[in-house]
Amino acid sequence: MNFRHDFNEVFGVEVPIAIAVMVIICAIVAFTVIRYRAGRGHEPSKVAKHPVAEPLYVVALVIIALGLSIFVAHVNGQERSGLGKPQLSVKVVGFQWCWSFHYKHTPVTVTGTCLTKSQDPTLMLPVGKNVRINLTSNDVVHEFWVPYFRFKIEAFPHHTNSFDVKVTHPGNWVGRCSVFCGVFHYRMDFRVKAVSAQAFDSWLHTQRAAVRSAA
Numbered sequence: 001m002n003f004r005h006d007f008n009e010v011f012g013v014e015v016p017i018a019i020a021v022m023v024i025i026c027a028i029v030a031f032t033v034i035r036y037r038a039g040r041g042h043e044p045s046k047v048a049k050h051p052v053a054e055p056l057y058v059v060a061l062v063i064i065a066l067g068l069s070i071f072v073a074h075v076n077g078q079e080r081s082g083l084g085k086p087q088l089s090v091k092v093v094g095f096q097w098c099w100s101f102h103y104k105h106t107p108v109t110v111t112g113t114c115l116t117k118s119q120d121p122t123l124m125l126p127v128g129k130n131v132r133i134n135l136t137s138n139d140v141v142h143e144f145w146v147p148y149f150r151f152k153i154e155a156f157p158h159h160t161n162s163f164d165v166k167v168t169h170p171g172n173w174v175g176r177c178s179v180f181c182g183v184f185h186y187r188m189d190f191r192v193k194a195v196s197a198q199a200f201d202s203w204l205h206t207q208r209a210a211v212r213s214a215a
């Protein structure tokens with residue numbers, strides 16, 4: 001899963017740094033409190049500023065912040081540049097208060113009411129293929145969020161946000177709207193189901209046949 005991989009890459013760098021900073025700060029505070037606590041003849045420092053240590057802190061912080069910013073911008077760029085030519089395109093539309101998934105170049109649209117779990121629509125995806133998602137909204141701002149993907153993006157009315165997804169293994173995950181969009185926002189769930197390319201093709205074939213026979 002491309003987004004999950006990118007997220008873990010950033011998380012894997014930021015968390016060790018955060019832990020190291022916390023350990024160093026706690027150690028300095030603990031040492032200072034124990035070593036220089038009152039009552040042992042130590043006088044508190046009369047110096048308000050430390051001309052050597054303070055610029056060093058600033059330089060260290062700037063280096064860490066700059067390094068992290070460049071790294072995160074690079075990973076974000078990777079995420080935004082997509083995965084190349086899509087092998088499948090799906091138009092995802094958020095509306096009050098559910099979702100629809102239209103498979104480009106087919107008559108197939110999956111939707112639901114989201115009123116109960118069984119009415120949540122499922123976004124079917126083939127494993128191992130580059131899927132371009134074109135996301136928009138029919139009314140107000142919604143937000144497409146699949147927690148397992150470690151990814152969320154707004155669905156705006158009169159605007160399309162596109163992104164590429166490549167799922168690397170079969171699975172079934174929950175998706176949500178993650179921006180408050182009205183009374184039934186809390187029910188605006190969907191499913192994402194990834195199946196083998198072969199199973200996906202046969203599912204799409206069945207859906208096409210169902211649309212034709214209903215026409």
Ligand SMILES: [Cu+2]
Binds near residue numbers: 185
């Ligand atoms: Cu919502």
